[in-house]
Amino acid sequence: METKTIRPFGWKDKIGYMFGDFGNDFTFIFASLFLMVFYTKVLGVSPEVVGTLFLVARCVDAVTDVTMGRIVDRLKPGKNGRFRPWLLRMCGPVAVASFLMYQGSMAEASMTIKVIYMFVTYLLWGSVCYTAINIPYGSMASVLSEDADDRASLSTFRSLGALLAQLVVGVGAPLLVYTTDAAGNQLVEGGRMTLIAGIFSVFAIICYIVCYCLTVERVKVEPSAKEERVSLLKTIEALFTNRALLGIILAAILLLLASLLTQSVNQYVFIDYFNDKNALSIMGLAGLLPSFLIVPLVKPLTKKFGKKEISAVGCIIAGAASIFLFVLRVKSAFLFIVISILGYLGFGFFNMVIWAFVTDVIDDQEVRTGRREDGMVYAIYSFSRKIGQALAGGFGAFALAIVGYDSSVQVQTEAVTNGIYNVATLLPGLLYIGVGLCLIFVYPLSKKRVDENVAVLKQKRENN
Numbered sequence: 001m002e003t004k005t006i007r008p009f010g011w012k013d014k015i016g017y018m019f020g021d022f023g024n025d026f027t028f029i030f031a032s033l034f035l036m037v038f039y040t041k042v043l044g045v046s047p048e049v050v051g052t053l054f055l056v057a058r059c060v061d062a063v064t065d066v067t068m069g070r071i072v073d074r075l076k077p078g079k080n081g082r083f084r085p086w087l088l089r090m091c092g093p094v095a096v097a098s099f100l101m102y103q104g105s106m107a108e109a110s111m112t113i114k115v116i117y118m119f120v121t122y123l124l125w126g127s128v129c130y131t132a133i134n135i136p137y138g139s140m141a142s143v144l145s146e147d148a149d150d151r152a153s154l155s156t157f158r159s160l161g162a163l164l165a166q167l168v169v170g171v172g173a174p175l176l177v178y179t180t181d182a183a184g185n186q187l188v189e190g191g192r193m194t195l196i197a198g199i200f201s202v203f204a205i206i207c208y209i210v211c212y213c214l215t216v217e218r219v220k221v222e223p224s225a226k227e228e229r230v231s232l233l234k235t236i237e238a239l240f241t242n243r244a245l246l247g248i249i250l251a252a253i254l255l256l257l258a259s260l261l262t263q264s265v266n267q268y269v270f271i272d273y274f275n276d277k278n279a280l281s282i283m284g285l286a287g288l289l290p291s292f293l294i295v296p297l298v299k300p301l302t303k304k305f306g307k308k309e310i311s312a313v314g315c316i317i318a319g320a321a322s323i324f325l326f327v328l329r330v331k332s333a334f335l336f337i338v339i340s341i342l343g344y345l346g347f348g349f350f351n352m353v354i355w356a357f358v359t360d361v362i363d364d365q366e367v368r369t370g371r372r373e374d375g376m377v378y379a380i381y382s383f384s385r386k387i388g389q390a391l392a393g394g395f396g397a398f399a400l401a402i403v404g405y406d407s408s409v410q411v412q413t414e415a416v417t418n419g420i421y422n423v424a425t426l427l428p429g430l431l432y433i434g435v436g437l438c439l440i441f442v443y444p445l446s447k448k449r450v451d452e453n454v455a456v457l458k459q460k461r462e463n464n
Contacts, residue, residue, distance in 0.1 A: 007216065009218065012216075014153055016211045016212075016215040017215055018160050019207045020207065020208065022164050023206075024133075024161075026098075026168075026201070026204040027200065027201065028165075029170065029263075030173065030196075030197065031101070031125075031126075033267060035122075036264055037267050038102055040400075040405075041410060042188055044107070045407065047400040048397065048398065049118075050118075051395070051401075053118055054389075054394040054397070055394045056119070057126055057386075058386050058387055058389075061126070061127050061131065065135065066383065068136075069135055069373075069379020070375065071375070072135065072136050072139060072375035073373055080217075082217065083139050084140065086132065087136070087208045087209070090132045091204070091208035091209065094129035094130050095201035095202070097128070097129040098200070098204070099201045100121045101125055102194050102196075102197035104189075104190025105194075135382055137211070138358070138378045138381075138382060140215065141154045141155070141158070141355060141358070142219065143218065143374065148356075148360075148454045149303070151356050152299060152303075152353060152356045154355070155356035155357075156295065156353065159352045160295065163292065166284065167285070167288050169284075170263075170288070171285045171288070172281070174267075174281045175281050176196055177189070177192055177196065179192075187410050242368065243444050244361045244444055245365070245381070247443030247445075248358065248361055249381060252354070252388060253385075253391070254388070255350065255351075256389055257392045258431035259351075259392075261427060264396045265396050265400075265423050267280065269336075272412045272420060273417040283336075283337050286337045286344075287340065287341070289341070290344040290348050294348050294349060298352045302356075306447025306448075307360070307450075308357075308439050308443055308447070309446070309447065311353065311436075311439055312436045312437075313349075314347055314349035316433055316436035316437075317345070317347075319429045319434075320429070321339055321346065322425055322426075323425070323429035323430070325339050325429075329421065343432070347432055347435075350439075358381050360450050360453070362374050362378070364449075365377055367456050395427075396423070399423045399427075400423075402419075403415075403419025403420060404416045405420070
């Protein structure tokens, strides 16, 4: 009955889905780029404590992510769908929680109060509010359309949303967050960060509402009353026997570890090593341009060669560029940016279609088991990304401690800045190459197998 009034999949869905990740990344990218900077440079908390926070939060996520995935899988679709309503329910809470993390007035509190404040606000944002909106949003892709090309387009547009957020946050925020003292050193002002966080939170709410208004859930997969109730433990066990899921989880962890480690440590490379906040802003812009350039190429190349195939090659190229920077040890911020662009061109292909990998895994799981578990698959994948995020933040923080970073001062010694440069180049290079090898040797969903799964499920839908 309802299908007669549902409009066909089209540009509205793509633009709407793009705005969803635009909203996500107003808080996520800002946290990835500046939260560790806020903790160390504004609050004066040691890198070891910050790294511990990130790792503890991911342990909490092991519960909240899977629980949220289970919740959305068990819910029956309402008149507005199963996943879309969560955008309206949680857009306000996630924005407020993000804003609370960047209160510059906390710099005057005791260290005990600072640490408690960090743990409470970060867990509230990341483990509760962000989880409750991001998992339903990510799961939506599989129900907006059942066509593989449509889903690849959704992944591309989702990546475009992240690029737009990166353009605003990565390029604009450094110019506003940092100030320059009389000696030319780049310093952080806590009050500015609080104001910027508030503005980004408002933008996030607007983007989530646009996503809700422009998208339509079309694929109706209702839980059957006669279907055997499968325990959570058995569901997770079945998912982890899925080589496709394991492959994309490993690739995602390595990718997030590489890219977020680069993003977070680059703040220190450009501020402490190159001593140039303007170059940091240019780096944010330069990192986006390659992705915008390859957008028209993603669909034809993946359609011809396959997502797995082209992504693997791109990640190996990205790794080679980063290792090249390590070997050169450049002193010019401009040269550093130019060589980094080659790396962004490489891993940009994978970044553009990474969400389409998830829908391919969801299809493969249904073909193998006969059960469609969009929320659970996405929740486990989302948790793996958070592991990558935690390892990036945690390892980045611990690496800063190892090279001797002193959070009690804003100007570091030359030995420390050289160590920061090493962390920002060699480690991401090795990790990007690891992503490529993982896609080649572990992840099994080649172009041929993806096409076969789509055909099987299309026939299944037609027979029901």
